[in-house]
Amino acid sequence: MEIHILRLSHRAERDKRVTTHLGLVGRAFGAEKILIGGQRDPHLAESLMKIVERWGGDFSAEFVKSWRSTLKEYKENGWVIAHLTMYGMPVRETAPKVAKKAGPDGKVLIVVGGEKVPFEVYESSDFNVAVTSQPHSEISALAVFLDRLQNGLEFDKDFPDAKIAIKPCQQGKDILTP
Secondary structure (H helix, E strand, C coil), X not given: CEEEEEEEEECHHHHHHHHHHHHHHHHHCXXXXXXXXXXXXXXXXXXXXXXXXXXXXXXXXXXXXXHHHHXXXXXXXXXXXXXXEEEEEEHHHHHHHHHHHHCCCCEXXXXXCCCCCCHHHHHHCCEEEECCCCCCCHXXXXXXXXXXXXXXXXXXXXXCCCCCEECCCCCCCCEEXX
């Protein structure tokens, strides 16, 4: 399954940590790309690409001129659109439906809001997914959804060309430099 993330309405000063962490979680949990709508912040994409350079994998970050045209283009190209919102349907019921609709070779675009999300995002999405119906972090929502979407298989993901890796250990830090 190919997974991209569309971050809506990035505000450079206010959202830089949140959007960076959405990219970090997306990469670590199996997404291939984050598309960022809103204010351009070249340092944001640079910092994400530095992580890819050190930790490996195939992940990219890019800014889009219009989240509307990006959403429309993905939908027209057959991607399944899953919008993360606390107003949607429960993740435990919806994630398997998203995975089934996409199929093993399918494509899923995960839409993550910023400031107030326009109603057209809800209407354009194939699925509006609630990780919980309480206020929470979009970072945690993305992690939970990616895990449920892939049934934990993201933990077996390989990160080619890594310059650094972690060897699991009970205590201490065991860092590998392949």
